[in-house]
Amino acid sequence: MKNSPRIPMPERNPRERARTFDEVKKGYTEEEAVGEAKRCLQCKKPLCMKGCPVSIDIPAFIKELSERNFERAHDIIKNTNSLPGVCGRVCPQEEQCESLCILGHKGDPIAVGNLERYVSDRNMGGHEDTKMPSVGRKVAIAGSGPAGLACAGYLAKRGVAVTVFEALHEIGGVLIYGIPEFRLPNAVVQAEIDELKRMGVVFETNFIVGKTASISELLDEDGFDAIFVGAGAGFPRFPDIPGINANGVYSANEYLTRVNLMQAWKEGSKTPVLKGQHVVVMGGGNVAMDAVRTGFRLGAQDATIVYRRTEHEMPARVEEIHHAREEGVDFELLANPLELLLDDEGFVKEVRCIKMRLGEADASGRRRPEPVEGSEFTLPCDVFIVAIGTKANPIVSRSTKGLETNKKGNVTIIDDWGRTTRDKVYAGGDIVTGAATVILAMGAGKDAAKAILHDLGLNED
Amino acid sequence: MAEILQISNLSEHIYRVRLVAPRIAKRRKAGQFVIVRVTPDGERIPLTIANASAEEGWIELIIQAVGESTRVLRDMQVGDHLEDLAGPLGRATKVEKVGRVLCIGGGVGIAPLRPIAEAFKAAGNHVTTILGARTSDLIILRDDMDQISDELYIATDDGSAGEKGFPTDIFARLLDTGNTYDEAVVVGPPVMMKFTSLKTLDAGVPTMCSLNPIMIDGTGMCGGCRVTVAGEPRFACVDGPEFDAASVEWDDLLNRLSGYDKIAERNHTCRIGTDEK
Numbered sequence: 001m002k003n004s005p006r007i008p009m010p011e012r013n014p015r016e017r018a019r020t021f022d023e024v025k026k027g028y029t030e031e032e033a034v035g036e037a038k039r040c041l042q043c044k045k046p047l048c049m050k051g052c053p054v055s056i057d058i059p060a061f062i063k064e065l066s067e068r069n070f071e072r073a074h075d076i077i078k079n080t081n082s083l084p085g086v087c088g089r090v091c092p093q094e095e096q097c098e099s100l101c102i103l104g105h106k107g108d109p110i111a112v113g114n115l116e117r118y119v120s121d122r123n124m125g126g127h128e129d130t131k132m133p134s135v136g137r138k139v140a141i142a143g144s145g146p147a148g149l150a151c152a153g154y155l156a157k158r159g160v161a162v163t164v165f166e167a168l169h170e171i172g173g174v175l176i177y178g179i180p181e182f183r184l185p186n187a188v189v190q191a192e193i194d195e196l197k198r199m200g201v202v203f204e205t206n207f208i209v210g211k212t213a214s215i216s217e218l219l220d221e222d223g224f225d226a227i228f229v230g231a232g233a234g235f236p237r238f239p240d241i242p243g244i245n246a247n248g249v250y251s252a253n254e255y256l257t258r259v260n261l262m263q264a265w266k267e268g269s270k271t272p273v274l275k276g277q278h279v280v281v282m283g284g285g286n287v288a289m290d291a292v293r294t295g296f297r298l299g300a301q302d303a304t305i306v307y308r309r310t311e312h313e314m315p316a317r318v319e320e321i322h323h324a325r326e327e328g329v330d331f332e333l334l335a336n337p338l339e340l341l342l343d344d345e346g347f348v349k350e351v352r353c354i355k356m357r358l359g360e361a362d363a364s365g366r367r368r369p370e371p372v373e374g375s376e377f378t379l380p381c382d383v384f385i386v387a388i389g390t391k392a393n394p395i396v397s398r399s400t401k402g403l404e405t406n407k408k409g410n411v412t413i414i415d416d417w418g419r420t421t422r423d424k425v426y427a428g429g430d431i432v433t434g435a436a437t438v439i440l441a442m443g444a445g446k447d448a449a450k451a452i453l454h455d456l457g458l459n460e461d
Numbered sequence: 462m463a464e465i466l467q468i469s470n471l472s473e474h475i476y477r478v479r480l481v482a483p484r485i486a487k488r489r490k491a492g493q494f495v496i497v498r499v500t501p502d503g504e505r506i507p508l509t510i511a512n513a514s515a516e517e518g519w520i521e522l523i524i525q526a527v528g529e530s531t532r533v534l535r536d537m538q539v540g541d542h543l544e545d546l547a548g549p550l551g552r553a554t555k556v557e558k559v560g561r562v563l564c565i566g567g568g569v570g571i572a573p574l575r576p577i578a579e580a581f582k583a584a585g586n587h588v589t590t591i592l593g594a595r596t597s598d599l600i601i602l603r604d605d606m607d608q609i610s611d612e613l614y615i616a617t618d619d620g621s622a623g624e625k626g627f628p629t630d631i632f633a634r635l636l637d638t639g640n641t642y643d644e645a646v647v648v649g650p651p652v653m654m655k656f657t658s659l660k661t662l663d664a665g666v667p668t669m670c671s672l673n674p675i676m677i678d679g680t681g682m683c684g685g686c687r688v689t690v691a692g693e694p695r696f697a698c699v700d701g702p703e704f705d706a707a708s709v710e711w712d713d714l715l716n717r718l719s720g721y722d723k724i725a726e727r728n729h730t731c732r733i734g735t736d737e738k
Contacts, residue, residue: 167680169498169505169545177682206547208680212484236684238694245689245713247720254683262504262677270504270529271677272721345723346716393681395699 006108007036018296018327021181021265025089030068033118037066039103040110047100048112053443054081054150058097058112065119074123077116082153082196083146083442085124085188086175088117091439092317124191131200135159137456140224142209142396145173146438147230147429149196150445151452156199158453163224165207170261173232175438177261178253180290182297183320186260210399219424226424226452229411230445233430234393238386239282243340248274248348252283252291252387259294276383279303280351282337283387284314285435289324291385296327304330304379306337308356308369334358336369338376340384351381390435400425410434418448419455426452463546465539466519471601474526475569476535477511483518485510485548491556491580492573492671492703495522495548496679499530499537503544506530507676507698509573510549511602523572523601550679551702554669556580560643563666564590564610565628565657567649571601573671574648578609581646587611589642591631593653597622628653629660642666647706651715658706668706672697674714675721689713 010026011017017024028036040062048058057076064073077084093099093113101109138161141148149172152162170176172189197203209215209231218224236251238244250258255273258264262271279295281288284307295303305324307314310333314321325331334356341350355375358367392409404412404421411420411427418426428444430436453459467479485495494509506528512521526535534543554577562581566574571592582588590610594600595618607613614631615623624631645661645668647654654670661668674686674697681699688697691708695701 167547168678169547177678206545207484208547208550211548211550211680212488232682234681235696235699236682238684238687244694245687245710245717247717247723251684254677254685257677257683263502270502272724274720274724346720347723393699395680 003103003107004039006039006111007032009111009114014323014326014328017182018293019299021297023185024182024323027121028114028118033115034066034068036111037062037115040066041102043102047102048097048110051096051098051100053096053439054087054446056080056097056116061119062110062112062115065115070119070122073119077119080446081442082150082157083192084116084120085192086146086184087439087442088113088115088120089184089188090179090437092437094318096439121188124188125194130195130198132157132159134161135458137161137225137458138163138223139452140165140209140218140222140227141230142215142227143167143173143230143232143429143431144171144193144203145230145232145429145441146175147232147441147445148173148228149193150442151228151230151428151449152201152445153196153199154446154449155452156196156201158458160453160456160458161200161202163202163204165209165212166203166205167208168261169205171203171205177257178287178290180256180260180294180297182293183290208395210395215396215400215403215422215425225456226426228418228445228448228452229396229420229425229427229431230429230441231393231396231431233390233435234395235391236386237389237391239337239388241337241339243342243348244386246340246342246348246384247346248276248382249340249384250274250386252281252287252385253390255291255383255385256287256294259298265298273298274383275299276381277301278380279383279385280306280337280379280381281385281387282306283389284309284316285387285389286316286320288385288387289316289320291387292329293324293327295383295385296329300383302330303328304332306332306335306351306353306379308334308336309358309366310334313366332379334369336371337384340381341378348381348384350378351384352376352378390430392431392434396431408434415451416447417451418444419451462542462544465537465541465543468535468537468539471523472598475599475601476524476526477521478524478534479519479521480543480546481518482513482520482546482548485546486513486518486520487515489513489520489549490553491576492554493549493551494573494679494702495520495546496550496676497522497530497534497543498545499534499543501544503530503533505545505677505679507550507673507679509671511572511575523569525569547679550698552700554580554646554703556584558585560586561641562586562588563632563642563645563661564588565593565632565645565647565649565661566590566606567593567628567653567657568595568599569601570649570653570671571606574646575602575605575609577646577648577671578606582609582611589635589640590614591616591628592623593617593628593649595619629657632657632660632664636664644669646670651711651718654706655711655715662707669703670706670709671702672704672709672714673702674717
């Protein structure tokens with residue numbers, strides 16, 4: 001059994017890319033993609049599929065790709081995944097499909113994500129109208145992020161009339177406001193949304209479900225047969241430390257929204273953003289990496305991650321941590337901010353931190369960080385970004401009778417298919433689980449779509 | 462896209478804009494606001510809903526043309542469209558029959574006060590209104606407020622309308638002459654809200670204020686509008702915009718509101734059009 005090394009996807013030079021918003025990974029050439037696809041063993045019982053939250057038929061699409069049947073490869077992916085260009089870029093494949101690949105035992109697993117991205121990019125925008133014959137039912141979706149789009153795509157493919165309501169003026173949710181261009185270009189998201197439009201999905205922006213109309217109104221007056229709530233996590237969390245309301249302090253959501261959605265990095269943008277010289281980000285997830293790397297791209301001299309555990313516990317993808325390091329991000333590990341010190345105009349100028357050590361394991365099984373007495377130190381800081389997760393947004397639950405939430409305010413689902421305590425109302429993604437990944441939200445959107453089809457008598461399991 | 466039905470000038474720099482918005486008109490309640498983007502490359506700005514007709518499907522916004530977006534909006538014509546309009550956002554004012562309600566409005570803050578006063582009146586309260594501004598031209602919605610209120614008083618800094626002085630002077634006199642109030646609502650520039658509510662609270666009147674922090678999405682996602690209320694971080698867009706004035710940490714709010722202005726000042730000294738602040 002030969003196991004040739006994985007063909008890496010070319011990347012931009014770190015020093016050059018750290019100052020632009022151009023995508024870091026450049027994409028495969030045809031020869032690279034086909035070469036990588038040919039490494040696949042085409043297992044009879046493919047383990048990779050078990051690792052995929054949306055169950056893409058991975059061996060089948062890779063086989064078509066290895067035989068240069070690019071459109072067929074695309075169709076296979078699209079059958080279960082409406083956003084392959086997104087997933088190929090931002091899924092944690094190393095923990096999912098690729099972690100289970102047999103080739104990984106003795107060498108490198110197949111680069112499933114890179115191949116998915118290649119197939120998607122190659123077929124982008126190239127398809128004709130794909131509208132299915134109507135089955136005479138209509139479903140509303142609250143939120144156009146990954147959960148909502150996955151749900152919409154799955155339903156539309158089966159002839160359901162779908163309207164997606166989005167609170168912001170652009171479609172895509174976190175894919176548009178949250179994930180920076182250098183990791184996921186907005187044009188890629190746009191192309192996938194255009195395809196959903198060609199499938200007949202209707203998008204209504206500037207529409208806040210629970211405010212512009214309630215769920216009851218959508219069901220009773222507007223005649224929707226069901227509604228899927230994929231409203232996202234919402235509220236950013238802030239640490240309870242002095243100075244947290246100073247000027248120059250952002251949640252990662254606000255900072256990234258200003259930059260990605262409102263394009264504050266462009267000359268002449270109407271939305272301002274503070275371009276710091278010393279950017280400090282609190283947190284260790286993908287959002288923290290996105291924020292700190294954005295800080296560099298806005299011109300910071302230094303950009304630092306402050307994280308209270310070690311790199312080993314960081315929730316961010318290994319690839320993102322690696323990219324951040326390559327670009328020059330500093331990591332203050334085992335450290336926690338205590339206080340923000342302000343200048344006389346009310347702007348943050350320094351962050352005082354304390355060193356941490358790992359103590360006993362807590363309920364989550366992770367070792368609890370504890371402060372090391374007397375180890376305080378300060379970092380210069382004129383932009384401080386908080387990326388320590390989110391809480392549930394209460395807009396939908398407050399406005400919907402009979403929709404139960406848990407102690408944390410997340411919508412309660414009563415089975416694995418996203419059914420809620422209220423008839424005809426389904427939910428999935430961060431609003432149910434709290435902050436998670438794009439692909440888990442997509443999986444939840446797709447599962448709810450299956451339940452909706454079943455409950456509407458449209459013959460799904 | 463939201464079509465402009467009417468646009469008129471209420472005073473120098475203050476404009477009333479009526480927009481087609483049937484969904485919002487149907488659901489909005491006193492105290493709520495919308496997020497507007499005037500042009501395709503514009504910023505997202507929160508504006509309070511000053512009036513609406515559910516039957517005719519319109520809402521009215523009152524804007525002070527101080528920033529770039531509001532100046533562009535001021536120069537638009539009937540039949541033009543705003544790029545985006547989303548709402549109604551925020552929680553509605555908690556309106557109950559409490560007895561005697563005092564409504565104090567300053568400058569362009571009179572606009573959000575109008576539906577609140579109207580709702581308190583409709584709930585069967587005796588409504589006393591005090592309006593304040595620098596000068597008579599800046600007293601907006603005078604006739605509307607006169608109709609809604611049982612009593613109306615006006616204070617101007619220069620004495621060009623009503624009495625010379627501040628709304629707090631009139632409030633003090635009303636107290637002195639034996640008037641009592643069960644609740645107060647104060648809406649206006651943050652500094653005015655801070656000092657006015659200190660007086661009403663001092664007199665033992667529970668006081669609500671409507672805050673106007675910097676906002677982007679308006680649905681709780683960005684956290685930019687956080688204010689410290691009773692020692693806890695609260696989001697004005699979802700938990701507010703109205704809060705108990707006694708619990709608001711005003712200096713936090715004032716500092717954050719001035720942040721981008723200070724940055725702009727550092728970067729260049731042009732002050733065109735900012736004189737109204």
